[in-house]
Amino acid sequence: MSSLGKPMNRVEDARLLTGKGTYIDDLPVFPNTKQVMIMRSTLPHARIKSIDVSEALKMAGVEGILTGQDLRQDLDYLPVGVTAPVEYYPIAIEKVRYVGEPIAVIVAKNRYIAEDAMEKIKVEYDPLPAVVDVEQAAEPDAPILHEQVGSNVANHRYFHYGNADQAFAEADHIIKHKFKFPKYSATPVETYGVLASYDHASEVHTVHANFHGPFILHSLMAKALKVPSSHLRLITPKDNGGSYGIKAGLVPYIVLMSAVSKKLGLPVKWIEDRQEHLMSSSSGTDRVTYIEAAVKKDGKVTGFRMKFIDNVGAYIRAPEPACLYRNHGNTTGAYDVANLELETMAVMSNKCPTGLIRGYGGQQTYFPLERMMHIIAQELQLDPVDVIRKNLIATEKFPFRTATGGVYDSGDYVKAFNLVVETGKYQELRQRQEEARKEGRHLGIGFACIVEPSGSNMGYVTIALTPEERAKSLPKSGCPEAATVSIDPMGNVTVRISTTPSGQGHETVTAQIVSDVLGIPAERIRVIAELDTNTSAWSIASGSYSSRFAALGSSAVYHAAGKVKAKLIKIASSLLHTSEDELELQEGKVFVKEQPEKQVPLRRLTGLAHWNPADLPADMEAGIYETAYFSLPQAIQPDENDLINSSATYGFVADLVLVEVMPDTGEVRIEDYFTVHDAGTLLNPKIVDGQIYGGLAHGIGGALYEELMYDHRGQFLTGSFMDYLCPTAPEIPRVTLKHIETPSPLTPLGAKGLGEGNTMSAPAAVANAVSDALEGFGVKIDTLPLSPNYIWKLLR
Structure with a gap:
């Protein structure tokens, strides 16, 4: 009997409700790990004249203090998805651009010593004018955050769909208004955390972090660390105390802690406190929207003109300016409106940078x-x-x-x-x-x-570029997700998923799907939710965001389980001397549909695959270990008319x-x-x-x-x-x-x-x-x- 569609209790809750969860701060540390404290800017915009760490370095228990200048040669800037030449580093080098921006990293025997040492660091600033209002920041005479850009406008596009001019010319009413949506966060119970260790022999960075993806950012982190992506091993814990998108903002801290570990030759651990989280982790984007509607007298809307102005904070950092485009295919929402003119702007200001958040871009669009x-x-x-x-x-x-x-x-x-x-x-x-x-x-x-x-x-991120700009770069598309299902010689099932859950119950639903496909009890199925970029099957789209598990993660699990089922049926077909289409797999056995007594236990089939592969059907590999990737052919790159699903x-x-x-x-x-x-x-x-x-x-x-x-x-x-x-x-x-x-x-x-x-x-x-x-x-x-x-x- 299928368990899908039924309210099965969550398998995760047994450990979570008894205090047995494994969160980032619960993980065992590397030998000789030291604790990190980040010193942050108290000014929104200023040049750094000097950072004197001499007194702090004299304190017992302080292992090292690194500034942006100390790490400059070890880091490259994190790439961004726009053509504006914004160079974003995980630590300020010459200039601070928001309150809370990292300016120094203190590494000590424990957090207490690190915090005491921070008080002895002397910083001299040359203050600069600041701007926080997004429309003021977009003005030509606004204080410029990045001189090499020459403007605070990092991305600016125009889109035309249908015939908005005609819709407005024929409208009985034109109704317009301006709206402001706030900058707000998600405040997960568990804040950011990173454990980083660099092995000089293998030149590999090993990082444990409660990062939920998307793993398209993995290659960006590797580039910033100046290493091949195979040399950045990122491991997510089994449990994540909430994210709601916010923990994608861990990217700069993963890079920063990795660079610190390499520079000092020590493993390091950093756990963010709540004040840091509110001030300088990440947030949703505050947006100003101008909207006009062409309306008939019966209330039918025939066209829209919209202008979105996003305040992305001090740096436009990946995945921004995606907040402007994440909902591009559903800009007109649930309404049948064929005519649209849209102007989009991503503007930098002296606020903390923005990023993923639950409903990313949707609340700004629908308000x-x-x-x-x-x-x-x-x-x-x-x-x-x-x-x-x-x-x-x-x-x-x-x-x-x-x-x-x-x-x-x-x-x-x-x-x-x-x-x-x-x-x-x-x-x-x-x-x-x-x-x-x-x-x-x-x-x-x-x-x-x-x-x-x-x-x-993933093709939607390139809508930030014009068709001409896209034509000069590699096309992007797809939404792939991966899952692996294996059965051991005793007939027990292990499933590995790469959707990095943060409380949504992926383990439970995964077990339900595999139980349904393979006809075995869910309690015999173990689901491994932690992800290791060196050993797990994953894709650039993997992660816990965009509500993607039900549509994509579950589909990958279903297909991987289907591959296992097909192999078991094929083995049974050779043993029972019956065609595969006459067989059914249910309740731990494969049997002939018309002769249920003619059957073979699942345990025998799996045992054969492991212990006696010589008797497997011709050209069949030993073992039962199947991986499936699932994507949709409808997820294609934008076309030359800026149409994107x-x-x-x-x-x-x-x-x-x-x-x-x-x-x-x-x-x-x-x-x-x-x-x-x-x-x-x-x-x-x-x-x-x-x-x-x-x-x-x-x-x-x-x-x-x-x-x-x-x-x-x-x-x-x-x-x-x-x-x-x-x-x-x-x-x-x-x-x-x-x-x-x-x-x-x-x-x-x-x-x-x-x-x-x-x-x-x-x-x-x-x-x-x-x-x-x-x-x-x-x-x-x-x-x-x-x-x-x-x-x-x-x-x-």
């Missing part, structure tokens, strides 16, 4: 898009439900090709939206709202309908939220939250729901609380949880969650990714509800987060 649907309804005096329905992609149009080249593989957006409207009892909520207004209370109702992409097509599969989320706003205090209370998801075939509903709740909490944080703030001089203001507010259990609302399933025709199990959807939809849905609640105040919600302070000031 203005979904707000516009409500603004259109408001200005045309229509019901937002009617405007959304009018514009949703019709069911019969799937698979649907978007204006920008995305191929939505399957879906029934109208059905899912109708379900959330019915589940939330929309008309009753409107009646409740009217009654509340008579009492002087301010209830608001908001919607968001978003497409959830999963499984990045930027993801492997596309799910759908429809949200309905009810809020109450307290004008006297500015507090926003979420009274009810309804969400409907379509992620194709659900592999394990229990894990699915857990991922959705987590994504919703993250989205609510961005909607109401979280922002990494700087003052106008570039000083960082939210360096602890006293200032950087995150939602806690009391702030998470009652959630009603429902699913529909339209299986993907592209994946063998019909599954699509999920877990990021509400991170992308919640900021827009909540903002729409708050705007609806404050309709009588004559304000528009165009900035997040909707903190009490912001709301209170907005109403004054």
